[in-house]
């Protein structure tokens with residue numbers, strides 16, 4: 001990694017109540033990369049993303065974005081700096097329309113023209129255009145995932161955090177979502193991709209980190225992790 | 240059934256007051272998932288601040304009725320908004336990371352405190368608004384009578400609620416309030432400053448509650464330091480009927496409860512008037528805890 005990192009976690013410790021979920025995690029993401037974070041259930045992947053977004057406050061350690069310390073900021077300030085998230089479970093605003101959800105994604109861009117951004121999201125996800133005026137809660141799981149990603153793009157992020165975007169989707173849809181993630185990255189957005197679907201994630205990513213109950217177990221280039229016997233056994237299944 | 244239309248209008252008038260108060264409960268609950276037990280006292284405070292300007296300072300005599308009422312509405316909403324804001328700062332904000340029970344106890348404490356402050360300042364006896372503030376006009380149409388004051392209360396409440404509805408549905412801040420009520424964490428991920436949203440609902444809710452107190456003073460002419468308990472409980476019932484947290488629900492719930500009560504009083508028995516609200520509360524909690532408008536809000540998965 002030659003360039004200065006876009007995002008850097010230094011010895012991050014996160015606890016819920018008295019129970020530590022992350023015990024000193026360090027990782028970094030360079031501009032333009034897709035970095036995937038893998039790990040079993042409860043490994044601390046979502047916690048890491050929520051700490052970056054400022055929804056849980058780290059107990060110790062630091063998070064730097066574009067050289068600025070962000071773990072001391074409040075969540076809306078992190079969004080203003082250009083870090084957005086499509087969270088695990090999608091968490092779209094069910095009783096609001098698709099378009100209202102998208103407008104909320106651009107909440108920090110007060111007074112700016114959103115038409116080009118809406119057009120771009122509808123181009124990425126034509127299904128959302130058809131469902132523009134429909135309540136988000138009535139969308140299918142796949143459509144909700146498209147909405148969650150589209151919504152996170154509306155703020156024009158520099159860094160996009162995706163938490164298990166393929167969860168619960170049919171295989172064909174997973175393929176198309178991953179293709180979209182790739183094209184979002186090619187348009188200049190750096191991405192952290194948390195996935196259960198390790199194989200697909202590693203094929204897409206430049207680098208990967210493997211978490212094991214709140215600790216870093218492995219870190220390497222994605223193609224090397226794909227061929228790593230340890231990773232194969234634990235996360236890729238026999239194939 | 241001779242005065243049926245009259246009763247309907249009366250029920251809607253009482254109901255519109257319940258609705259105004261209920262909005263305060265529901266907006267705060269929506270964002271904080273907490274019942275502001277001190278809300279009834281902010282309503283009472285509104286009634287007494289109105290008393291101060293209209294009776295103690297006799298603004299009616301100084302400015303004439305129309306201007307006096309207009310100015311008093313501003314003073315009442317302003318001061319209850321301020322009181323609500325202070326309440327949030329002092330009684331709730333320091334506890335935002337504590338468990339819910341602490342916040343509930345703090346709310347009850349704030350309620351008792353406010354009630355006592357009002358009693359110390361204005362006394363424990365009933366206080367009377369001047370009856371001559373609004374001209375005693377009563378229109379009669381087809382055997383039904385329509386007092387000016389009733390229409391004034393009803394229309395004021397409805398206008399304010401229409402304004403709130405537009406604010407919630409068509410402004411950036413309104414969008415943030417709705418989002419925070421649906422999913423606070425997701426709203427934060429969108430860049431909504433939820434702390435600010437909480438501050439805003441603790442300003443708007445109390446302002447509406449205080450205005451309701453003024454309207455009750457003007458309408459019934461009598462106020463008392465503990466009037467907020469019964470009105471608070473009824474308005475809370477109205478909020479539950481509409482689905483607590485649901486803003487249009489609080490409006491509908493208030494109007495419905497006012498109608499139920501008034502028609503029950505007129506056509507069943509006056510002795511049942513107050514009991515109707517509590518029977519309604521229990522029935523709703525048992526059979527439809529998410530309120531009568533459930534279908535419209537249960538979409539979120």
Ligand SMILES: Nc1ncnc2c1ncn2[C@@H]1O[C@H](COP(=O)(O)OP(=O)(O)OP(=O)(O)O)[C@@H](O)[C@H]1O
Pocket residue numbers: 016021039040041042043044045046047048088
């Ligand atoms: N809000 C919370 N309160 C208490 N503990 C939590 C909370 N959220 C997560 N945890 C705990 O923190 C640990 C890490 O959870 P986290 O959700 O980050 O894991 P994950 O890697 O995202 O798992 P999954 O693959 O199931 O999504 C787990 O032990 C979990 O039980």
Ligand SMILES: [Mg+2]
Pocket residue numbers: 045046047088163
């Ligand atoms: Mg997770």
